[in-house]
Amino acid sequence: NQVRHYNFDVEYIFGAPDCNEHVVMGINGQFPGPTIRAKAGDTVVVHLTNKLYTEGVVIHWHGIRQLGTPWADGTASISQCAINPGETFTYRFLVDKPGTFFYHGHYGMQRSAGLYGSLIVDVADGEREPFHYDGELNLLLSDWWHQSVHEQEVGLSSSPFRWIGEPQSLLINGRGQYNCSLAAHYSNSSTNQCNLKGGEKCAPQILHVQPKKSYRLRIASTTALASLNLAIGKHKMVVVEADGNYVQPFAVDDLDIYSGESYSVLITTDQNPKNNYWLSIGVRGRKPNTPQGLTLLNYLPNSASKLPISPPPVTPQWNDYNHSKSFSKRIFARMGSPKPPKFYDRRITLLNTQNKINGYIKWAINNVSLALPSTPYLGSVKFLLNHTYDQTSPPENFPSNYDVMNPPANPNTTSGSGVYRLNYNTTVDVILQNANALAANVSEIHPWHLHGHDFWVLGYGEGKFSSEDERKLNLKNPPLRNTAVIFPYGWTALRFIADNRGVWAFHCHIEPHLHMGMGVIFDIDGRNVKGIPNEALACGATGRLSVNGMHH
Ligand code: C2O
Numbered sequence: 001n002q003v004r005h006y007n008f009d010v011e012y013i014f015g016a017p018d019c020n021e022h023v024v025m026g027i028n029g030q031f032p033g034p035t036i037r038a039k040a041g042d043t044v045v046v047h048l049t050n051k052l053y054t055e056g057v058v059i060h061w062h063g064i065r066q067l068g069t070p071w072a073d074g075t076a077s078i079s080q081c082a083i084n085p086g087e088t089f090t091y092r093f094l095v096d097k098p099g100t101f102f103y104h105g106h107y108g109m110q111r112s113a114g115l116y117g118s119l120i121v122d123v124a125d126g127e128r129e130p131f132h133y134d135g136e137l138n139l140l141l142s143d144w145w146h147q148s149v150h151e152q153e154v155g156l157s158s159s160p161f162r163w164i165g166e167p168q169s170l171l172i173n174g175r176g177q178y179n180c181s182l183a184a185h186y187s188n189s190s191t192n193q194c195n196l197k198g199g200e201k202c203a204p205q206i207l208h209v210q211p212k213k214s215y216r217l218r219i220a221s222t223t224a225l226a227s228l229n230l231a232i233g234k235h236k237m238v239v240v241e242a243d244g245n246y247v248q249p250f251a252v253d254d255l256d257i258y259s260g261e262s263y264s265v266l267i268t269t270d271q272n273p274k275n276n277y278w279l280s281i282g283v284r285g286r287k288p289n290t291p292q293g294l295t296l297l298n299y300l301p302n303s304a305s306k307l308p309i310s311p312p313p314v315t316p317q318w319n320d321y322n323h324s325k326s327f328s329k330r331i332f333a334r335m336g337s338p339k340p341p342k343f344y345d346r347r348i349t350l351l352n353t354q355n356k357i358n359g360y361i362k363w364a365i366n367n368v369s370l371a372l373p374s375t376p377y378l379g380s381v382k383f384l385l386n387h388t389y390d391q392t393s394p395p396e397n398f399p400s401n402y403d404v405m406n407p408p409a410n411p412n413t414t415s416g417s418g419v420y421r422l423n424y425n426t427t428v429d430v431i432l433q434n435a436n437a438l439a440a441n442v443s444e445i446h447p448w449h450l451h452g453h454d455f456w457v458l459g460y461g462e463g464k465f466s467s468e469d470e471r472k473l474n475l476k477n478p479p480l481r482n483t484a485v486i487f488p489y490g491w492t493a494l495r496f497i498a499d500n501r502g503v504w505a506f507h508c509h510i511e512p513h514l515h516m517g518m519g520v521i522f523d524i525d526g527r528n529v530k531g532i533p534n535e536a537l538a539c540g541a542t543g544r545l546s547v548n549g550m551h552h
Pocket residue numbers: 060062104106260449451505507509
């Protein structure tokens with residue numbers, strides 16, 4: 001096994017992700033950041049230097065469990081102190097299993113500002129993937145706003161509330177086209193045909209393939225908001241991996257991917273080799289106001305400037321939730337994958353509601369909107385600094401008479417920083433319960449992401465979770481994931497084993513929703529974590545301890 005070293009300098013750079021020049025967060029002058037590539041069993045070491053001048057930074061390695069290294073999880077206020085301007089923090093962690101992952105900022109809304117990149121883990125030497133492919137293509141999907149992230153943050157925390165709106169562009173590997181379309185000539189709409197020569201920062205990254213071969217597409221979504229649907233003209237995709245776990249292969253024409261998820265699909269380039277084909281991404285689950293993101297599957301030796309004969313695939317209707325549900329419900333663990341324990345030790349039901357605090361719009365979980373403390377939880381839990389965060393645990397459930405089909409009868413909620421304390425090595429069930437938002441007839445999609453662990457997705461259902469639903473849970477071959485969606489007015493049931501000591505976030509991966517409090521914190525025997533580096537603790541109450549020389 002190897003140790004893979006990276007030096008990352010985070011700074012603001014000028015970029016034109018969608019042909020419009022704006023300030024974007026870059027790493028080593030690049031946007032998106034450099035791809036990290038390692039083999040299972042390797043140790044990744046990233047020396048992260050903050051060159052932002054006026055704000056802190058951290059990076060989260062999304063999907064990497066951080067076994068035994070909870071301080072390297074890269075979550076500000078949770079696993080570590082934000083890295084100050086001019087300072088360097090070293091992340092050192094094991095990548096224990098192969099898969100498609102990514103990394104992103106986890107302080108304020110820095111992910112929305114463009115702080116992200118791919119992290120790919122290949123099988124260990126001497127091992128083989130359980131499927132064959134001749135080549136590989138990597139697609140990191142995101143959405144992009146022209147308004148600065150600072151303006152977005154202020155708007156979201158203002159009264160009256162100012163929503164960020166729909167993204168201006170969808171990006172594939174950091175590239176999209178605003179105010180023009182690569183495919184305008186197929187329609188008689190008023191959109192201009194893009195006039196790109198290929199060298200532009202917003203020119204699509206063409207996917208070059210040889211005919212009659214098989215390719216693995218690694219697809220990850222780090223969108224701030226958008227749920228996406230991806231399709232390739234004339235090509236079926238066989239889904240083989242989800243969030244770094246093998247799934248029972250199944251074929252689809254298009255796939256839905258929510259923020260925080262990743263997939264691998266296999267395609268065969270068995271179509272007419274004289275043509276090129278469109279790959280498109282479009283918005284799901286919200287009334288779209290953003291054009292499709294496009295790139296080309298270029299069959300060599302055709303020129304990449306040869307446009308496909310048919311227009312890009314059409315994204316399913318944004319509110320065709322049955323389409324999305326049927327995709328999610330087709331995902332099962334590959335045979336031979338670990339099965340969940342038959343019983344749970346503890347079940348926590350989390351009601352997702354939109355609420356108000358003194359006129360400010362928030363998201364709340366069991367009537368608590370998460371407010372992160374100034375001293376990161378991990379140090380506070382480890383050193384018993386009980387005054388730094390709320391000592392009462394948030395509720396395990398919500399009142400049984402709560403009507404999930406209507407706006408909250410009492411929209412007012414509370415904010416808090418309490419944690420759920422989970423006993424080490426116990427089996428925990430989480431029922432994510434969706435509900436109606438503040439406006440009537442509105443219930444949104446929320447992709448929930450767990451840090452430090454994978455969970456089994458035991459099932460999805462409609463309305464309020466009931467004892468009848470209980471009997472229908474899949475304990476036979478549920479997929480392991482780190483992100484799972486709740487559909488409008490529905491529930492999703494998850495199970496995991498709390499076997500990784502630390503303090504971990506579990507939250508909606510929609511950036512503005514997390515900013516508005518949509519998350520909870522799990523303390524899994526953080527008191528007994530050993531070896532937290534001092535640099536992770538150099539702020540708040542743990543910082544004062546270290547000045548007094550009390551760390552070990
Ligand atoms: Cu990818 Cu806590 O997030």
